[in-house]
Amino acid sequence: MTDTTTTLRYAEADTVTGRVRGFWRGEPGDGGSAAFLGIPFAQPPVGELRFAAPVPAEPWQGVRDALDYGATAQRGDPGVTLIPEPSVPGEATLNVNVFTPVPGETDAALPVLVWIHGGGYFAGSPASPWYDGRAFNRDGVVTVTISYRLGFDGFGWIEDAPSNRGIRDWLLALEWVQANIAQFGGDPSRVTIAGQSAGGGAVLTLLGMPAAQHLFHSVWALSAATADVAPATCERIGRDVAARLDVAPTRAGLSTVGEERIIAAQKAATEVSGSDGVTRLLEDGLTLGPAIDGDLITRPTLESIAAGVGADKPLVLGATEDEFSMVVSGAANKLRWIPLSLLLGKSGLKGAQRRAYLAANQDVVARGHAAVLGRYITDRMFRTFVVKAATARGAAPTWVYRYAFRSTQPGMVHDAAVHCIDVPFWFDCLDSPIGIDALTGPNPPQSLADQTHGAAVALIADGEPGWPAWSGAPGTTRVFGGATPGVDPDGYAAVASLL
CATH class of the missing domain: 3.40.50.1820 (Alpha/Beta hydrolase fold, catalytic domain)
Known part of the structure; x- marks a missing residue:
């Protein structure tokens, strides 16, 4: 959390849904960097929107404070990464953080980095202090970190719900960047997507996805962990989770279950243990993550890349x-x-x-x-x-x-x-x-x-x-x-x- 008891030098910028107020670290124009934290790109994924495709954020009146990190999809840090990735409570988990040396300078046209965090597709947080974009800002790069739904809420099979909801969150966040980043001094025609581990898998998934090609222009994948979960596996895990919760594998059934119980059932359904656990993980790969759904993803990522999708990037x-x-x-x-x-x-x-x-x-x-x-x-x-x-x-x-x-x-x-x-x-x-x-x-x-x-x-x-x-x-x-x-x-x- 930002210590708002100290004197802050504020920065402001417009977005398509309203004006936001961030804060400076250092001096404007002299190596300083402005941070705008927790800007919503979608409505909170709760209630009727919990297992729906993301819906763009609603406009607001006046100037909205963007001084603290927004809520994260991660609930309690399970410690699966070696990166400090704090959890932030709240419902409005679909938000972006923007770090820029030139807020409001719409003609600056600086290149843009969009970072997608890792965490095995079930953990991780965009609020890590390591993901602060100040060093990239120093070197003339506007930086954005994005959040997305994790685990079963983001990627679990549900009979009557849109597939790959976490991917749909990535896409809407990238659409937000296209529509808004010029107001923060960025050039929407020069967007690089990058991520590590599951985040690296995310950017490669996007690279191999025809529907995403207009949203970025280059890619850096660190230690990429793609999933490409097979349809049968995805449905099997989804039905397993629902059975453990004793509800129908539908939006109506699963919406009656709280987050903690969903996470516990998800963990039990995907656990890899026993003397052959490592072998099964190596052979089978991840069982919860981006899935081949015949819609956003029609084939494994490597097959799409080999077919030439994203070859211009x-x-x-x-x-x-x-x-x-x-x-x-x-x-x-x-x-x-x-x-x-x-x-x-x-x-x-x-x-x-x-x-x-x-x-x-x-x-x-x-x-x-x-x-x-x-x-x-x-x-x-x-x-x-x-x-x-x-x-x-x-x-x-x-x-x-x-x-x-x-x-x-x-x-x-x-x-x-x-x-x-x-x-x-x-x-x-x-x-x-x-x-x-x-x-x-x-x-x-x-x-x-x-x-x-x-x-x-x-x-x-x-x-x-x-x-x-x-x-x-x-x-x-x-x-x-x-x-x-x-x-x-x-x-x-x-x-x-x-x-």
């Missing part, structure tokens, strides 16, 4: 080297006694393929069995997808990277380039007072933030991030951090045996 994508190593790091002492052949065999990697994989990853083998298992999970869930997506794009302008910076923080993230570790470098927010050291370790290198954030600004402003494209020479990969930073001509060779 520059794309940057990549992954960290040890995304999910922390899942097994706590069991390192136990795993060291289990033969690698058995560990990897239980996860689906056997025979000649296993031998080829281990031969290509000797540096990871030297770090121990937990590191190998964590890397294999990472490769199956994230790094092979990077290669598949870049390959599917063919000659379309595509740049690929690897994030190799390893945390120095003791504990489950130690000595690994874990999930989320690239985000504070990408946003250049290493001076954030919350959560940085807990993920990166003390004194994370500002030089790496300069490189990472600089590449993001280059894509947003100029249409390319500053290293040779994969689409020009497949395999070409920018390596951020690690022992051998720079450009690797075959940066994902270590996953070749899994493709």
Whole structure:
């Protein structure tokens, strides 16, 4: 929450639904940045609108305060990300936050970044202090963070409800940007969408969606986790949730159930546990998220990309080297006694393929069995997808990277380039007072933030991030951090045996 007891310098801007009042951080015109928080782009998704497609926000009279983050769809932080993503109570959960150095300057025409948060499609928050756009504002980029319905409310199958309601929220938020961003100094013809984890999956889903093509002009996907839930799976989970709640799988039936019970049933219906839990997750993927519905999404994202959807848009994508190593790091002492052949065999990697994989990853083998298992999970869930997506794009302008910076923080993230570790470098927010050291370790290198954030600004402003494209020479990969930073001509060779 903004401390309104201190003296604020206000900023104002018009939107199609009314005027809003934000506040300055720093001095206008001298490196300062104005924040407009919690602006509604849709009516609160409650009552008759709970399981409906989003409805544009209603106009208001006078000047509306936009001084505090709006309500979030996340109810209580379940701790599934390593990013501080606070929950904010309230019903008006469909809102945007705008950060700009030039509010009201309609002729400024600055490039625009729209950020979609991650959290597995059931968690996460646009109110994270890490997502503050002040560094992008400093570098001439207007920044927007958006909210959307999560979990069952956003993506669950309901017999008589619109499908993919969370995606429809993304689309309406992006329509809001098109209609309003010029009033905040942004250029609606130069919008880059970006996100991490589920947010990375979101922007790739949008890239492969014909109905979204007019809403953005380039894409950066960090550690993308697409879902592409099959219709049968989506309906099975929806009926399971309704059965657990003892209601009909309809809007009328589910509308009688409170949020807490829905979330509990959703969690039970999608839980992956047991000795084969990891294997089933690797094989089946996510069971709640963007679904193939025959309407917004008619085929898997990779198929749409391979068919040329979004081929005119520059794309940057990549992954960290040890995304999910922390899942097994706590069991390192136990795993060291289990033969690698058995560990990897239980996860689906056997025979000649296993031998080829281990031969290509000797540096990871030297770090121990937990590191190998964590890397294999990472490769199956994230790094092979990077290669598949870049390959599917063919000659379309595509740049690929690897994030190799390893945390120095003791504990489950130690000595690994874990999930989320690239985000504070990408946003250049290493001076954030919350959560940085807990993920990166003390004194994370500002030089790496300069490189990472600089590449993001280059894509947003100029249409390319500053290293040779994969689409020009497949395999070409920018390596951020690690022992051998720079450009690797075959940066994902270590996953070749899994493709």
